[in-house]
Amino acid sequence: MKTMTSLLAAMLLTGVSATAAMADAVPDAPKFDAQGKVNLVGVNDILTYKALPSYNQPDFVAALEKAGKLPPLKDRLPKEPMVYKTGNMKDGIGVYGDVMRHVIGGRPEGWNYWAGQSQGWGGIDIGLEECLTRTGPLFQVKAEELQPLPNLAKGWEWSKDGHELTMHLIEGAKWSDGVDFNADDVMFYWEKNVLDTSVHPLNGATPDSWGVGTTLTKVDANTVKWTFKAAFPSSALYEMAYGKFCPGPAHILAPQHPSNSKNSYEQYKNAFPGTYMAMPTMGAWVVVDHKPDNIVVLRRNPYYWKVDEKGNQLPYLNEMQYRLSTWADRDVQAVAGTGDFSNLEQAENYVESLKKSADPAAPARLEFGQRTIGYTLDFNYSANGWGDTDERSVAVHKLNRDLNFRKAVTMMLDRQRLGESLVKGPFTTIYPGGLLAGTSYYDKDSTVYYPFNVDAAKKALDAAGLKDTDGDGLVNLPGGKNVEITLLANADYQSDKSLAEGVVAMAEKAGLRVIPKFVSGKDRDAARDAGKYDWMVIRQGTEVITAVQNTDHLAPIGPSTTDFHKAGADGKVDLMDFEAKIVDVVNKFIGASDPKERVDLMKQYQKLATENVYQAGLTVYPGALIINKRFSNIAPGAPIFMYNWAEDNIIRERVYVAADKQSKNEVFPNTLPGKPGSAPGDGLVK
Ligand code: GLA
Ligand code: CA
Numbered sequence: 054m055k056t057m058t059s060l061l062a063a064m065l066l067t068g069v070s071a072t073a074a075m076a077d078a079v080p081d082a083p084k085f086d087a088q089g090k091v092n093l094v095g096v097n098d099i100l101t102y103k104a105l106p107s108y109n110q111p112d113f114v115a116a117l118e119k120a121g122k123l124p125p126l127k128d129r130l131p132k133e134p135m136v137y138k139t140g141n142m143k144d145g146i147g148v149y150g151d152v153m154r155h156v157i158g159g160r161p162e163g164w165n166y167w168a169g170q171s172q173g174w175g176g177i178d179i180g181l182e183e184c185l186t187r188t189g190p191l192f193q194v195k196a197e198e199l200q201p202l203p204n205l206a207k208g209w210e211w212s213k214d215g216h217e218l219t220m221h222l223i224e225g226a227k228w229s230d231g232v233d234f235n236a237d238d239v240m241f242y243w244e245k246n247v248l249d250t251s252v253h254p255l256n257g258a259t260p261d262s263w264g265v266g267t268t269l270t271k272v273d274a275n276t277v278k279w280t281f282k283a284a285f286p287s288s289a290l291y292e293m294a295y296g297k298f299c300p301g302p303a304h305i306l307a308p309q310h311p312s313n314s315k316n317s318y319e320q321y322k323n324a325f326p327g328t329y330m331a332m333p334t335m336g337a338w339v340v341v342d343h344k345p346d347n348i349v350v351l352r353r354n355p356y357y358w359k360v361d362e363k364g365n366q367l368p369y370l371n372e373m374q375y376r377l378s379t380w381a382d383r384d385v386q387a388v389a390g391t392g393d394f395s396n397l398e399q400a401e402n403y404v405e406s407l408k409k410s411a412d413p414a415a416p417a418r419l420e421f422g423q424r425t426i427g428y429t430l431d432f433n434y435s436a437n438g439w440g441d442t443d444e445r446s447v448a449v450h451k452l453n454r455d456l457n458f459r460k461a462v463t464m465m466l467d468r469q470r471l472g473e474s475l476v477k478g479p480f481t482t483i484y485p486g487g488l489l490a491g492t493s494y495y496d497k498d499s500t501v502y503y504p505f506n507v508d509a510a511k512k513a514l515d516a517a518g519l520k521d522t523d524g525d526g527l528v529n530l531p532g533g534k535n536v537e538i539t540l541l542a543n544a545d546y547q548s549d550k551s552l553a554e555g556v557v558a559m560a561e562k563a564g565l566r567v568i569p570k571f572v573s574g575k576d577r578d579a580a581r582d583a584g585k586y587d588w589m590v591i592r593q594g595t596e597v598i599t600a601v602q603n604t605d606h607l608a609p610i611g612p613s614t615t616d617f618h619k620a621g622a623d624g625k626v627d628l629m630d631f632e633a634k635i636v637d638v639v640n641k642f643i644g645a646s647d648p649k650e651r652v653d654l655m656k657q658y659q660k661l662a663t664e665n666v667y668q669a670g671l672t673v674y675p676g677a678l679i680i681n682k683r684f685s686n687i688a689p690g691a692p693i694f695m696y697n698w699a700e701d702n703i704i705r706e707r708v709y710v711a712a713d714k715q716s717k718n719e720v721f722p723n724t725l726p727g728k729p730g731s732a733p734g735d736g737l738v739k
Pocket of ligand 1: 174175176179380396422698700
């Protein structure tokens with residue numbers, strides 16, 4: 054493990070060699086060792102499901118139970134709760150109390166995750182949504198046992214031919230308002246939110262996400278059955294984790310769905326606004342307060358269905374806070390100790406954060422992982438009426454579909470400088486696009502890279518039919534005005550803005566006008582989802598790290614599975630020839646079960662994607678987890694981003710604070726969530 058000081062020294066001393074790259078080979082990344090050593094285990098070492106002889110809860114909850122304000126604990130728990138194994142908990146069985154103070158840059162739009170409302174990110178929805186399976190903690194599972202962890206689905210069996218998957222749901226578990234969780238919740242999510250394509254769940258679940266032609270049926274109250282076109286499809290169980298298969302409370306949602314009410318789809322989406330507290334959840338904490346632009350507070354869920362081996366009902370932490378600030382402030386506060394957690398991911402903040410955390414007396418630990426923060430420049434490929442339809446953008450989308458044009462774009466980008474504009478030192482490295490180097494399916498020999506070369510870029514623009522016909526230094530559309538391209542970027546992150554500004558300046562040098570559009574939060578998401586952009590700077594999802602999670606984002610296998618190419622009004626995606634090949638490869642990968650075949654398919658994907666500049670990679674760098682030193686049970690080497698974000702990876706429900714280190718920061722001590730729909734900060738059980 055590297056110490057902070059040696060890392061800091063390495064960072065300040067290492068010059069990154071700017072060796073000229075071969076025409077088609079990616080330069081090797083500067084060495085950067087991840088700091089924490091992961092302790093690899095099997096799935097069964099982490100958890101099991103079983104009834105224990107007795108159960109415990111915090112004293113204040115026991116007192117509320119005694120006062121008749123809650124049913125007895127054993128009636129609140131499922132028949133066989135999920136039990137976390139002590140051996141896999143770094144610091145063992147915990148104690149109750151304290152709070153984790155998050156700081157986030159997003160804002161809750163409302164609580165209807167299933168109809169696409171964002172809760173402000175930063176781990177709010179990750180904590181509220183429990184899903185059939187779970188993948189965040191898989192960074193610590195050995196390769197030979199690698200498969201998603203059970204979660205709401207406590208087990209499953211495949212049929213002999215691999216086309217059917219029977220899933221057993223946890224039995225007798227309850228939503229945070231005490232209502233039973235069962236297969237009807239699962240079916241309501243599937244039928245009325247996924248199959249009903251007028252509803253768009255957050256994180257992009259579509260009927261094609263589990264492979265085209267997949268079906269799901271209810272067998273009995275605790276059993277559901279999937280059928281797949283392919284045998285033993287490799288991605289299916291991964292897509293049942295966050296964020297694609299996390300059912301909502303049907304007893305609350307169904308009455309508002311357009312099929313059961315006079316609501317429009319928009320009204321359904323907005324039926325649980327930011328002021329609606331205690332939206333029932335299967336998660337460990339329930340939202341009890343929301344002061345806009347100030348704070349969201351969650352209190353422990355007295356019906357939570359997970360325990361430790363001593364029968365202590367989880368979570369250990371009584372409260373979660375999310376201060377509504379900026380993402381950059383998250384880093385600052387976590388380092389200073391006024392916040393408790395950050396995914397250090399905006400490279401502009403690295404030097405300052407490293408320096409401050411290097412002090413042994415610093416309140417927080419900072420630990421770097423692998424290079425998993427990758428940015429691309431995405432091209433809007435829809436020439437089918439999806440997104441902007443004015444003459445200018447139609448012409449640009451057509452250009453986007455021309456390989457000469459994309460080659461010009463990729464060669465005008467000086468990725469070395471783009472990376473260094475964020476942070477100097479051994480962090481950032483060149484990213485040609487496709488799967489990230491160092492991840493399990495990455496293959497260097499299948500990766501095609503077009504190095505920075507302005508002259509070659511200019512020639513490629515010419516080959517795409519773009520010439521500067523009026524001599525102002527910028528290329529024109531044939532017989533028309535200068536080409537103008539809009540570039541969408543997320544205004545909430547300095548790194549996104551810096552990269553977009555770099556792209557604009559580099560394009561200008563090659564004679565191409567690009568106009569940045571910096572948009573915040575949900576408006577950025579809305580512009581992205583509606584195709585209101587020509588190009589977009591975007592932080593890549595887990596698909597380029599794991600390939601098995603979010604596989605449906607890799608290519609438009611369905612009408613709306615991929616952000617940068619969706620179907621027009623006719624429901625069809627206007628695939629380019631090479632893209633049809635990518636779709637074919639991705640479909641095969643989703644259906645493939647043979648490990649060798651899967652490796653080979655991802656090589657094909659990598660070749661097709663990078664040779665054709667499907668998404669132009671920009672830069673890739675490691676992120677660091679910053680966490681206050683008072684917390685116990687943080688697994689070493691937990692990455693900030695892999696199968697999921699660190700908010701999932703660290704298994705917050707079993708994180709605790711030792712008695713002598715507990716803070717006095719709970720804002721609603723000794724209380725439990727009130728009734729669904731209660732007002733912010735009101736109606737708590739005490
Ligand atoms: C945002 C943040 C990430 C992470 C996720 C969790 O995207 O930038 O670091 O916290 O939210 O959803
Ligand atoms: Ca011109």
